[in-house]
Amino acid sequence: MESLKVAFLGPVASFSHQAAAEYFGTSATLLPHVSFGDAFAAVQGEAADYAIIPCENSTNGSVVQTLDLLIDREYRYTDVRVVAEYYLTVHHCLLARKGAFPSYRRGETRIAKLYTHPQAWGQCEIFLEKYCKGVERQDVSSTSKAGEIVAKETGEQSAAIASRFAAEHHGLDVLEENIEDKADNTTRFLILRNANSKGALFPGEDNTKNATSTTLRSLFTFMVPQEAPGTLADALLIFKEHGMNMTSINTRPSQQKPWKYVFLVECDMTSTDQSQRAVADILNGLRQVTEQCKYLGTWANQLTRS
Amino acid sequence: MESLKVAFLGPVASFSHQAAAEYFGTSATLLPHVSFGDAFAAVQGEAADYAIIPCENSTNGSVVQTLDLLIDREYRYTDVRVVAEYYLTVHHCLLARKGAFPSYRRGETRIAKLYTHPQAWGQCEIFLEKYCKGVERQDVSSTSKAGEIVAKETGEQSAAIASRFAAEHHGLDVLEENIEDKADNTTRFLILRNANSKGALFPGEDNTKNATSTTLRSLFTFMVPQEAPGTLADALLIFKEHGMNMTSINTRPSQQKPWKYVFLVECDMTSTDQSQRAVADILNGLRQVTEQCKYLGTWANQLTRS
Structure with a gap:
């Protein structure tokens, strides 16, 4: 059987990528897309069997881009249907280049610079205030990108805030786990499929x-x-x-x-x-x-x- | 009579400032605030008589920060009430330093660089595609800021996309008016007041x-x-x-x-x-x-x- 093609919102190692990997497993071919619209178009045009799209976060509320694509005012995605949902709890880790901090100790090891997505600073305020006070911060476009940056840096003693999934993807050391303030911060994803698709629904049965x-x-x-x-x-x-x-x-x-x-x-x-x-x-x-x-x-x- | 104190979301010459000036007139003291929360706090603490806050745009929908402050999950703004609303139609102009383009002609005069808020590019796509194709673009944090930058630049032949209100505030020439794609793009503002405030409602009567x-x-x-x-x-x-x-x-x-x-x-x-x-x-x-x-x-x- 040919492997399933699943569209997700990139970059690789994003939370959408993680949700896709957890829901569809390793046998599926996971395809990063640069925008929500592109992922909808992939399902409408049958370039992908499924798309997995964040629609709502338990703290921040609805993702309006997704609502607008579902509304589909211009009749571009008329065959796109929601067939399942998946909940991903958002956990953040403190990550560093492999071997960069061989004897890391919380609050004692000096980190020169931190990278992450602007939203993640706010989600890890308590940890950062306690153990990383005064450390220089650099905003980047995604937590995954933050992981990529520290993986490539060789001079600086920097660290990234990103997921364990991103750590595995970029080959990073996990210095700290679950540093988020809210343990239950969860994102709901919708799984989309073309109404004209034939065959049984993944995971093999219509739930x-x-x-x-x-x-x-x-x-x-x-x-x-x-x-x-x-x-x-x-x-x-x-x-x-x-x-x-x-x-x-x-x-x-x-x-x-x-x-x-x-x-x-x-x-x-x-x-x-x-x-x-x-x-x-x-x-x-x-x-x-x-x-x-x-x-x-x-x-x-x-x-x-x- | 002491002049009314009105909190709005800054910077000066923002659309919120314009809405405040149009609604409350020139006799009120208009006070810029750096966040929505600060403007709510000014009303709650009676540092301001009123606040004027954007709550919804006809194209982009609700302003969730405002909804969250109205919900007031932590009982910080328990005395804040909505007492009026005001609709401001968003018009964009092409603005330049006074005298920078003495013989401006649409599509013929060469502009070296354009400044505006990222959202404004999308709101003026048709005009920009037709008359400013290929001109270098620089994102800034607000349309008002864009006006401020071109007002200060003396070397470059640059222009800003911002409101006529910003043009007047920063002393700029208006090269073009109403360059927005949608003539009816409107923002709804709520006017907030403390429930304990005494006296008649502005504009002098309870409507x-x-x-x-x-x-x-x-x-x-x-x-x-x-x-x-x-x-x-x-x-x-x-x-x-x-x-x-x-x-x-x-x-x-x-x-x-x-x-x-x-x-x-x-x-x-x-x-x-x-x-x-x-x-x-x-x-x-x-x-x-x-x-x-x-x-x-x-x-x-x-x-x-x-």
């Missing part, structure tokens, strides 16, 4: 048809006509009427006209024989009160999975 | 008590208990039951626990004697099904104002 204890999550988008007050409430009521539990609602600009919005609604339902019917009924209901409603897929909710 | 044709907009936030499916739908139904038309719903992380959310709901209602009663009834209803619900204010919707 939406599994045990009845599974909660299924579905995603819908729609616009509300501006001249019809009360429509948003009417649209949201439809989910309730069909036994769906709304878990999140996001509002994005329609970009058709200022202050007209597209809504993205995620909802959960216990898996039963009626689940597929409920999706069809909701779509029918939405068509009557909203504009351009779309169904973007159903997948097993990994948080409630037994 | 929520005006003509009956005014639409009033209110803002509420609440959290939904995770173990109670259907609660979000129940909470949103409360708005409908009390005659409020929901216009936007935003979901932000609670930061209490991953995947638990805070919802921000904006809703409109025609101004009547019952409006204030409706707010109280909604709050009562929300208290029964949600957690930590808050009412953040009511103000005249400027889009529907007669």
Whole structure:
């Protein structure tokens, strides 16, 4: 069997790369893409079997670029569907070139310079304040890039803040592990597939048809006509009427006209024989009160999975 | 009478400064603040009478820093209320040092270098592609800063993309006006005030008590208990039951626990004697099904104002 091709947001050794490697395993061919749009296009054009895309972080919230690509205002990715989700807990390590600090001791060994992505400084404040106070900091475009830089530096006694995955990729020593302030900082990834793809879903079974204890999550988008007050409430009521539990609602600009919005609604339902019917009924209901409603897929909710 | 003190997000001549100047006029003392949080703190601590804060752009959507400050997870800004809104249409100009291009002609005059904020390049793509193709570009931290740089440069034949307001502030020539691709790119600002402030609202009257044709907009936030499916739908139904038309719903992380959310709901209602009663009834209803619900204010919707 030919190996699966999976698009992820590069560079190599990024958190998206790590999520792709953990979810699809070593037999898949993981393809870095420079933008979210490129990864969507790879699935739409069937250059990749799947894409794995960050959609939400437990601390920072939604990734709006991903929401906008899912909304797909210009009908570029009409066949892209969400088929699964994957949760990756973000752990940061203090990394250095192999052998650079042979007798490293926390808070005693002098590090000349630190490299990481701007967001990571904020995520490791407590550790940095305690053990790396006053050390020069250099912002770089990704934590993976930080790892790459210290791997190549031979003169300076520098260190990077990045993942263990990046350490393995760049051949670095792990001086410290789990230096993040919040142990539960997690990113949710969506796994995308072309609706026209044939064959069984990876990992070899359609997990939406599994045990009845599974909660299924579905995603819908729609616009509300501006001249019809009360429509948003009417649209949201439809989910309730069909036994769906709304878990999140996001509002994005329609970009058709200022202050007209597209809504993205995620909802959960216990898996039963009626689940597929409920999706069809909701779509029918939405068509009557909203504009351009779309169904973007159903997948097993990994948080409630037994 | 002492002049009003108004906090805005700096630097001087920013779009926030322009919004503050247009809304409050020349008699107010406009105070630049380096962060959104500082402007909220100025209102909470009564160092400023008002703050004016961008909350949403018609193209890019919500400003999440503002949403997070309104949510106020750590009870720092408990007295901050929204009392008004102001819409500023974003127009960009091509600006140069006074006298630098005495006989400027579109597409013919050679400009050596352009300065602006990264977002502005994307907002002026059509003009730049047509008339400034191949000109060297330099990113700076704000459009106002770009204006400041070209005002000081004496050797180079450079230009900045910034507002007419920045041109006036930095004493620049306006070579071109309205070079933005989208003529209707608008930012909505919220005007904040301390709930304990005494005296009449600027501009001298409480516009929520005006003509009956005014639409009033209110803002509420609440959290939904995770173990109670259907609660979000129940909470949103409360708005409908009390005659409020929901216009936007935003979901932000609670930061209490991953995947638990805070919802921000904006809703409109025609101004009547019952409006204030409706707010109280909604709050009562929300208290029964949600957690930590808050009412953040009511103000005249400027889009529907007669």
